[in-house]
Amino acid sequence: MIPDYHIHTGRCGHASGGMRQYADEAVNKGLGEIGFSDHIPMYWLPSDSRDPGLAMAEEQFPGYVAEVLGLKSEFSSLSIRLGVEVDYIPGRETAIKPFLLGCPFDYVIGSVHYIDGWGFDNPALLEEFGRQNIDEIYEKYFDLLCAAASSRLFDIIAHPDLIKKFGHRPAAPPLELYRRAAVAMAGAGVCVEVNTAGLRVPAEEIYPSLDFLRICRLEGVPASTGSDAHAPGLVGAGFSQAADLLREAGYREVAVFKGRTRNMIKI
Ligand code: ZN
Numbered sequence: 001m002i003p004d005y006h007i008h009t010g011r012c013g014h015a016s017g018g019m020r021q022y023a024d025e026a027v028n029k030g031l032g033e034i035g036f037s038d039h040i041p042m043y044w045l046p047s048d049s050r051d052p053g054l055a056m057a058e059e060q061f062p063g064y065v066a067e068v069l070g071l072k073s074e075f076s077s078l079s080i081r082l083g084v085e086v087d088y089i090p091g092r093e094t095a096i097k098p099f100l101l102g103c104p105f106d107y108v109i110g111s112v113h114y115i116d117g118w119g120f121d122n123p124a125l126l127e128e129f130g131r132q133n134i135d136e137i138y139e140k141y142f143d144l145l146c147a148a149a150s151s152r153l154f155d156i157i158a159h160p161d162l163i164k165k166f167g168h169r170p171a172a173p174p175l176e177l178y179r180r181a182a183v184a185m186a187g188a189g190v191c192v193e194v195n196t197a198g199l200r201v202p203a204e205e206i207y208p209s210l211d212f213l214r215i216c217r218l219e220g221v222p223a224s225t226g227s228d229a230h231a232p233g234l235v236g237a238g239f240s241q242a243a244d245l246l247r248e249a250g251y252r253e254v255a256v257f258k259g260r261t262r263n264m265i266k267i
Pocket residue numbers: 008012014039230
């Protein structure tokens with residue numbers, strides 16, 4: 001079974017369940033390897049403007065790390081890795097870097113959830129899609145994705161076409177934007193994440209789409225896999241479809257990480 005490297009926990013304020021429940025679920029489903037990648041504390045914001053529903057508080061972070069390290073040694077049949085999901089915010093690279101280097105992460109996932117401060121994947125902020133031209137929204141989103149890849153802060157770029165979440169799409173698939181993103185990821189040696197959360201939202205399609213993933217394959221971008229589980233029952237959700245999509249795009253292996261060093265395993 002492919003690894004699930006994108007798992008949240010109750011600490012982030014919008015997921016349910018404790019870490020042990022996620023790990024137990026992984027064992028029950030026969031996964032061999034998982035990684036926790038909860039949302040990084042949004043420490044770059046003033047503390048009074050941090051939304052406790054978006055990410056854990058800074059004080060919770062040491063407990064998060066300690067609990068993953070504890071579970072690692074407790075589970076023998078399941079490899080558990082320590083990761084984190086980090087919002088890419090242009091201009092904040094130098095603030096994020098020391099934080100990432102100061103922790104014993106196995107891998108770091110970089111995500112684009114904001115365009116000029118607009119949280120486009122937040123269902124409460126959907127109206128903005130009606131105010132801007134969809135092609136321009138896609139351009140801006142993919143520019144940020146390329147910058148995130150090229151920042152070299154991350155090992156994995158999450159849900160690479162998250163902008164399609166609510167079904168807003170350009171008239172034709174933006175192949176040139178996919179190509180630019182794939183070239184940026186290949187150039188930085190960062191993985192593209194095959195994320196099954198897209199199956200559970202209006203887009204009804206894994207992130208990334210098959211045509212995007214094919215381009216990633218052609219450009220030599222390694223792939224990693226994750227469910228983006230925000231509830232224990234979602235660990236490994238949609239993974240047979242993810243494996244099918246990977247094979248259809250030409251992939252025969254996926255990435256695993258230890259101490260921020262990548263290895264490939266057969267699928
Ligand atoms: Zn989340």
